[in-house]
Amino acid sequence: MSLPTPAEERGYRVAIDTGGTFTDIAVNRPDGSVFVWKVPSTPHAPDEAVIAGLTEALSEVAGQPGEVTRFVQGTTVATNTVITGTGARVGLVTTDGFRDLLAIGYQTRPSLYDQTARRPRPLAPAELTWEVRERLAADGSELAPVDRRHLDELIARIRAAEPDVVVVSLLNAYANPAHEDQVVEALREAEAVPSVFAATSITPEMREYERTSTAVLNGYVQPKIAGYVDRLDKQLSQVGVPARLWVMQSNGGLLGSRVAQEQSVRTVLSGLAGGVVGAARWARQLELPSVVSFDIGGTSTDIALIRDGVPDEMTAGEIEGYPLRMPMVDVHTIGAGGGSIAWRDSGDGLRVGPHSAGARPGPVCYGHGGTDITVTDAHALLGRLGDSLLDGRLPLDVATARRRLADFARDVGLGDTETAAGVLRVINATMGRGIRKVSVERGVDLRQCTLMAFGGAGPLHAAELIRELGMRAAVVPPHPGIASAVGMLDTPVRHDFALNVSATTASAMPSVSEALDTLAAQAQDFLAEDEGVSATDAVFERAVDAHYLGQSYELRTAWTDDFAVLRRTFDTIHEERYGFCDADAALEIVTARVTVTAGWQEQRVEPKLATGDAPDPVGKRCAYFDGQWHDTPVYRREQLPAQVSLAGPLVLQQLDSTTVVSPGQACWHDEHGFLHIHPEEAR
Incomplete structure (x- = not known):
């Protein structure tokens, strides 16, 4: 079959990105325009929020499930499985004499001067690691065949251990996979384990440690991903969606649901890759040569460098200390998001993150039982946020957050306002280090870079960060809080x-x-x-x-x-x-x-904003900037015409995010609805 062309895809194209706090939905209507929607995530069963978000979004645009011609999902299931340590019991079969490969790993230590730093425990523990007698030379030639009698004894021990998955990773198999395939076939014929595969089927590249680690990670997340994807596929059919399920993968492209169930490790950077793909597309559209993609969600900030419209890629990385050997977008992730919790360290210093309040209970001001002051609470208490989010669908309990801030401020030994402002200064410093990591440390001059800020909280921090880092400008896309989902709409x-x-x-x-x-x-x-x-x-x-x-x-x-x-x-x-x-x-x-x-050709119709006069503010409130309170106008972003410049300080509100412009800065919309923030004298 061929992929449908834009002419054949006249229905609704849907992309859904599951985040830690919210699940984001982007719907490409038949006329090419985009509708966005958000629903709270359901971490215990992510597919529930996906189906609920799909149903609500289609209802809002008067569409029917049967009219969906493309469905793309960006998922955090694999990532969360590794982070929370809730994956499968993985067994490993390796060459005789190499059972400690994962335990030995690299010769380097995780942190050179930290004596307490330890590598993570192997995901295939020693008691589930077995050796098989065989040997291949570095060029793939056979030195010793697979000892079949010894393999039969091994199969009996594997069956008795009852692992969920077995990975077969033999020395030098990247040069010749014959022995790996032979062992895998024997295990399958004996039905010794529910799932078994060769490491070369996941990554056929040299470097035994990284190759084995990648394959073991695949086995670790495979049951969770396979179960989730299969369950979601069935639910989509039940609600009447005829479109095939596509899953976002770490390299910035899509893979089918069946391949995702087999090569599940390719989805570990699923959700955040969509945002980078979208940012690269916007960088090309705006002809920006050097862009830092800056995506802030509820629990983390994902940062990537985009040069001439192409995001940096890498063929090797890691997750939670476990090496990965596969092509993926080069994203630097830090534990800094809207839900990052403020706390005191042992020296009574103010720290923020990396631990997060998550979706439930979330920030104090969300009113879901949160008790720890977070970055979102600091923004609300400093006047950057109003009394609700999501156009009134999420009321903010600022009074409770203010009482909790007073308690925390006494512990810190600062005033209430100083403490809230300190939370933002600390988290901005953390984010600034992350931006330098992907730019300055790669020889890129930040003064020539534009910050592409999105995610629910990205536009809240962009203005202050470009000033602190000396960046030329910030750009906020039309739907920043749904940017990852929007980015996935046109992904090939x-x-x-x-x-x-x-x-x-x-x-x-x-x-x-x-x-x-x-x-x-x-x-x-x-x-x-x-x-x-x-x-x-x-x-x-x-x-x-x-x-x-x-x-x-x-x-x-x-x-x-x-x-x-x-x-x-x-x-x-x-x-x-x-x-x-x-x-x-x-x-x-x-x-x-x-x-x-x-892939599909882009069929989206970009909005063409009309020019006009500056709109009147929809309100005013006191907001804290640069050490003092300002009487700050609040605007609806969709009311700002093209080419009209507004001077800060100001706040722009929309369904999926809030944008802050600091004193001494100005902002304006281009004709396609991208918001540009820069020093007031720069334009």
Whole structure:
């Protein structure tokens, strides 16, 4: 089958992003316009909020479930499973003599000068780790076959241990998966375990520790993801949605529900990837060369660097200290969000986060039983928020928050206003460090960067952060609180394929080219057989991972079969990233990569705002900025015409977020509804 074209998708296209506090819904109407909606998340059963949000949103636009032609879900189930330690009992079968691979890990310590720092415990514990007698050489040649009699004895022990999932990760299998496949087949034939798979089926790249860790993570989250996706798929059918379920994955593309159930680890950055994809699209639309994507939710802030409309990517990362080896958007996540809790440390210093009040009980002002002062409470008590959110659907109990702040302020030893302002200064400092992490530490001048602020709380912090960091401006998209869901509306199906190669000279380039041809054929077959998608209109991108001979890290470089040209491209990338290149070092290509994308053309109609006069404020309230209270006008954002400049301090309210503009700054809408914030004299 082929993916539907815009002409064929004349119904409602829906994308839903499940967050820690709210579940966000974006609906692309048949005329191309976008409607957004929010409902409280249901952490105990995320699918309940998804179905409720879908039903409510369709009701608001007078649509029916049967008219939904595309459905995309961004989920935090995999992430939360790892964070909360509630995954499956995972068993590991590895090569004889390598049972401690996960326990040993890297030779480096997590924190060089912290004697109490410890690595996380392996997700496949020692009692569920077994060794099989076999051996492959580094080039994949067989040194010793799989000992079948020993394997039969092993199968009996595995059956008796009753693990939920077994991962088979054998030494050097990335060069030749035959032994892994043989062991997996034996376990399946014996029905020794509910689920078993080879590590090479998840990531076929070298580096045993990262490859094994990634596969074990997949096994750890697989039952939860498989159960959730299957349950959601059935519920969508029950409410009458004919569209296929697509799931956002960590690389910024979509994968089908069946593939998500098998390769569940690819969803660990599911929700936040949608926001980065959306920010990249807006950066291209606004022709902004350097953008920092800044997404603040209830529990965390996700930050990414976007250069020339393309987000930085990485092929290796980690979650909760566990290494991941797979392509993913390069997002730096910190424990700083609207629900981050203020507390005193042992030296009586004011700290904020990383622990959060979450969805329930949430901030004190939400009135759901919260007792700890949070960042959201500080904004409410300093006049940045009114008496309700979500256009009145969420009343704020500011009086209770004020009483709780008074108690906390006495403990801290500051006045009430000083304490609330201190909470925001502390959290802004944390966020500022995160922004520098993805920009200054990569050789990017922040003074040339624009902050793309979204998430429910992003626009509340953007104005103060661009002033503190010296950034050129901030841009707030039309629907900032639903940005991740909006970003997923146009996301294509994407899959990445890799194969280890070795080339240090021009004479070896044909072997790399042959490997890329093999991967392209695999990608085409995968689209057709696993995703049910025709590759007729698919885009295939070829690249290689290379390094200077002897380095232990690689850089992705666009493929060309001209070794000299590829070398010059690599040198340029290396100098941009690390500040130097080494003309005397030999270049080694170690991995061939093919990325295939197949997707819908963008069919959204961007709003064209009319020009006009400055609107009248809908109200005024006292808000605290720069050490003093200001009589601050409050506007409805949708009433602000294009090209009309308003001077701060001011507050702009809308359904899904609140934007604050500080004294000495100004803001204006462009014709597409993007709000630009900058120093008052800059425009």
